[in-house]
Amino acid sequence: MHYDLIVIGMGLTGLMAAKTAAEAEQKVLIVGKGIGSLYLFSNTIDLLGSLPIRKKAGEGLSQWIKDHPKHPYSKTGPEKIEEALSSFLSLFPPPYSFQSVGEGNCLIPTGAGTFRPTYFIPMTMLGGTSINEGHTLIVGFKGFKDFYAHYVADQLKCRGAALTLPDFPDQEMTATALARLMEKKSFRENIGREIKKQLHHETQVGFPALLGMRNPIQVKEDLEEILSANVFEIPILPPSIPGIRIFNRFKEWLIQKGVTFLPGYSVSKPIIKGKRCEGIEMSHPPVITSYSADRYILATGRLMGGGLVASDERIYEPIFSLPVTQPGSREDWFGKSFFNNLPHPVHEAGILTDSSFRPKNENGNPILENVWAAGSILAHHHCIDEKSREGIEIATGYWAAKSAIGR
Amino acid sequence: MMKSHWPKNNPDVCIRCATCMAVCPVSRVSPQFPGPKQAGPGAERFRSPDEPSVDKWIDLCIGCHLCDMVCSSGVNISELNLIAKAKYLDEKGRPLRDWLLTHSYLYGWLGSLLSSLGNPILTNRFIRWMIEAVLKIDRRRELPSYESPTFRQWFKERHSKGTKKVAYFYGCYTNTNEVDVGKATVQVLEANGFEVILPPQRCCGIPMLGNGDFRGARKMGLYNVPSLLKTIRSGFDIIFSSSSCGHTIKHEYSRMLSIPGAEEVAKHFFDIFEFLRNLKESNGLNARFNELPLKAAYFAPCHLRVLGMGLPALEILRLIPGLKIENIEADCCGMGGTFGFKKEKYEISQEIGKDLAEAIDRLKPEIVLSDCEGCRMQIRHLTGLKVLHPIQILRDSLTR
Numbered sequence: 001m002h003y004d005l006i007v008i009g010m011g012l013t014g015l016m017a018a019k020t021a022a023e024a025e026q027k028v029l030i031v032g033k034g035i036g037s038l039y040l041f042s043n044t045i046d047l048l049g050s051l052p053i054r055k056k057a058g059e060g061l062s063q064w065i066k067d068h069p070k071h072p073y074s075k076t077g078p079e080k081i082e083e084a085l086s087s088f089l090s091l092f093p094p095p096y097s098f099q100s101v102g103e104g105n106c107l108i109p110t111g112a113g114t115f116r117p118t119y120f121i122p123m124t125m126l127g128g129t130s131i132n133e134g135h136t137l138i139v140g141f142k143g144f145k146d147f148y149a150h151y152v153a154d155q156l157k158c159r160g161a162a163l164t165l166p167d168f169p170d171q172e173m174t175a176t177a178l179a180r181l182m183e184k185k186s187f188r189e190n191i192g193r194e195i196k197k198q199l200h201h202e203t204q205v206g207f208p209a210l211l212g213m214r215n216p217i218q219v220k221e222d223l224e225e226i227l228s229a230n231v232f233e234i235p236i237l238p239p240s241i242p243g244i245r246i247f248n249r250f251k252e253w254l255i256q257k258g259v260t261f262l263p264g265y266s267v268s269k270p271i272i273k274g275k276r277c278e279g280i281e282m283s284h285p286p287v288i289t290s291y292s293a294d295r296y297i298l299a300t301g302r303l304m305g306g307g308l309v310a311s312d313e314r315i316y317e318p319i320f321s322l323p324v325t326q327p328g329s330r331e332d333w334f335g336k337s338f339f340n341n342l343p344h345p346v347h348e349a350g351i352l353t354d355s356s357f358r359p360k361n362e363n364g365n366p367i368l369e370n371v372w373a374a375g376s377i378l379a380h381h382h383c384i385d386e387k388s389r390e391g392i393e394i395a396t397g398y399w400a401a402k403s404a405i406g407r
Numbered sequence: 408m409m410k411s412h413w414p415k416n417n418p419d420v421c422i423r424c425a426t427c428m429a430v431c432p433v434s435r436v437s438p439q440f441p442g443p444k445q446a447g448p449g450a451e452r453f454r455s456p457d458e459p460s461v462d463k464w465i466d467l468c469i470g471c472h473l474c475d476m477v478c479s480s481g482v483n484i485s486e487l488n489l490i491a492k493a494k495y496l497d498e499k500g501r502p503l504r505d506w507l508l509t510h511s512y513l514y515g516w517l518g519s520l521l522s523s524l525g526n527p528i529l530t531n532r533f534i535r536w537m538i539e540a541v542l543k544i545d546r547r548r549e550l551p552s553y554e555s556p557t558f559r560q561w562f563k564e565r566h567s568k569g570t571k572k573v574a575y576f577y578g579c580y581t582n583t584n585e586v587d588v589g590k591a592t593v594q595v596l597e598a599n600g601f602e603v604i605l606p607p608q609r610c611c612g613i614p615m616l617g618n619g620d621f622r623g624a625r626k627m628g629l630y631n632v633p634s635l636l637k638t639i640r641s642g643f644d645i646i647f648s649s650s651s652c653g654h655t656i657k658h659e660y661s662r663m664l665s666i667p668g669a670e671e672v673a674k675h676f677f678d679i680f681e682f683l684r685n686l687k688e689s690n691g692l693n694a695r696f697n698e699l700p701l702k703a704a705y706f707a708p709c710h711l712r713v714l715g716m717g718l719p720a721l722e723i724l725r726l727i728p729g730l731k732i733e734n735i736e737a738d739c740c741g742m743g744g745t746f747g748f749k750k751e752k753y754e755i756s757q758e759i760g761k762d763l764a765e766a767i768d769r770l771k772p773e774i775v776l777s778d779c780e781g782c783r784m785q786i787r788h789l790t791g792l793k794v795l796h797p798i799q800i801l802r803d804s805l806t807r
Contacts, residue, residue: 001688034479039426171438176429180436180762239429248736255734258725260717264476284715286661286670304422305479
């Protein structure tokens with residue numbers, strides 16, 4: 001099968017790239033090893049969480065880009081980042097829309113009972129940005145081991161309550177099972193009435209982020225009506241229900257647009273002729289299937305998803321064998337102290353690209369004419385420390401696709 | 408059990424990320440099943456071939472393979488589950504019911520021959536109560552009715568003609584229970600200029616494999632592969648219309664069942680819509696479709712998804728003028744082949760199916776399409792809607 005564009009990787013970067021190309025009426029194939037990282041991580045959209053709270057994002061970002069000329073953000077600049085973010089937001093019309101609070105970062109509570117800065121949050125998390133300590137109840141469920149309401153509440157100086165689930169006493173529950181139950185009106189009404197009994201004078205109730213998969217706003221509003229209190233979601237451990245909501249929305253949209261959506265199997269080999277990629281082979285034993293395209297976007301992520309692989313000696317990129325900029329030797333990967341304030345050098349490793357996101361060699365020339373790279377696989381960012389993961393994914397996924405289809 | 412044939416699978420590469428927990432249809436609806444992460448790589452560390460099995464919940468794995476598909480570390484979770492299930496059932500013993508459910512290929516011809524007599528009996532409420540009491544086949548689940556003549560008998564009378572030739576693996580259910588799926592597949596292939604031949608074939612073995620009966624499944628494979636190989640070596644590609652038969656022959660025969668020659672078969676074994684999509688790609692598809700004003704919803708079966716070819720039926724059906732077709736956003740119908748017939752699993756099967764039924768209801772289609780007979784049975788059962796294989800709709804638009 002031949003396509004205009006093949007996107008390799010099904011995380012937020014790949015999905016943004018596929019969306020951007022599909023909007024330009026391109027014939028697109030998106031392939032993923034597994035199903036991408038949205039099932040695990042992204043609850044909210046980080047842009048640059050390391051900026052001071054209340055600092056205007058646009059200003060902060062401009063200055064920050066000036067100070068970090070090698071960073072992926074510096075390849076686009078603030079205006080283009082904003083354009084990419086708008087494209088993301090357009091996929092999420094109300095009720096389950098994303099928004100920033102004020103003009104900069106906001107702080108939301110986490111399942112560890114800490115606060116973390118982030119930029120766009122879904123409407124279900126809005127209440128968490130203004131926790132009124134004495135007036136907030138944090139609710140968990142007995143049998144659900146990924147969220148401990150009393151622990152979280154202690155950290156946040158609120159009150160906690162752990163509910164026994166009426167139909168499932170003494171049984172272990174998963175986040176997806178609970179999210180599914182929440183979609184059932186009778187279940188959430190029971191939960192609501194039970195919490196109502198335990199409510200003292202609280203005006204806010206925080207839940208782990210599992211208030212339904214498909215229609216969380218309806219779940220939130222129904223609970224609010226029963227409780228006469230504001231309800232909000234708190235991001236928790238993987239799997240991430242809010243991440244799955246993002247994934248499902250992209251998937252639904254892409255399939256409707258005619259994009260071929262191929263989760264599951266990894267690229268076993270690229271077919272390279274000279275300076276061009278002519279095709280990819282996907283291995284699903286015992287069958288190998290070939291696909292070809294005019295252009296390719298590499299959005300395979302970092303070490304966890306296998307976009308980069310670490311051997312004993314060095315870090316390498318397994319599909320195209322692209323050069324990976326990295327510390328000189330393994331001894332230099334980590335700082336002296338693990339919990340240092342400075343990020344470990346190994347996290348800056350990644351693929352170097354030109355300004356249009358084509359991987360480049362040490363002379364600055366593109367390695368392959370028709371391959372672009374985007375997302376966290378790029379070099380010179382510290383997305384964990386900077387709290388910039390989704391921003392990088394959205395901005396570079398969008399602009400790599402724009403560059404690719406513009407040629 | 409044939410331990411020498413177990414494929415190599417390293418559960419220790421599991422990074423415990425829990426993506427599989429988010430897609431498992433069974434743990435989504437039932438806390439009785441701990442989910443793929445625990446049941447597969449988690450429990451595997453505590454299993455020993457010499458010790459008795461303690462996995463009393465392992466039989467609840469529905470065998471959808473979605474966990475394998477989403478795993479970014481490449482752990483074949485459902486395979487670990489299936490091997491553990493086989494051991495558990497070998498030790499516990501299998502009821503007669505499981506033998507009956509997995510050997511329909513032996514009595515399908517009889518069902519077809521006596522269909523006018525047998526079909527009413529199988530819907531009789533007293534008989535169904537008896538079957539439930541004795542065999543533990545849930546009485547709320549409709550038993551498949553038989554058709555006469557069979558697909559094979561119909562095909563014998565047909566003189567398939569075309570300039571090119573292709574072979575067809577139709578599967579048991581098409582032969583005796585949904586003959587029109589086979590007819591439609593043949594008619595569409597003929598409309599594309601292919602003469603169709605039927606190589607000698609038996610049940611692919613998936614009912615047995617799904618119930619942990621490796622020996623039984625392997626027997627089927629050892630019959631089918633030489634026959635299919637002979638066809639392939641005479642220059643034919645082979646088409647299948649049932650995604651579950653297709654997945655079994657294409658992927659399980661070599662990896663799980665170690666059938667000699669299965670790898671060569673796999674390379675020439677194509678889903679009907681994958682085949683049509685390839686024809687379209689080479690400008691060889693007969694696309695003279697008549698207008699078909701119909702609102703349809705398409706559901707991609709799990710075993711079609713794990714074939715890793717996208718949704719070719721959706722791509723081809725979108726070419727039919729007038730046909731409004733939407734993809735149903737739901738995972739797993741809950742039927743799981745024989746799973747949904749079993750009394751102790753019927754409730755779980757229905758709970759999984761409810762999510763699909765709700766997704767269908769939101770689309771309000773006139774008709775639902777799906778490539779797997781199990782999914783079609785379940786969707787009819789859940790919604791009462793007309794449910795067809797997508798090839799039947801394609802045929803209708805070509806021959807109208």
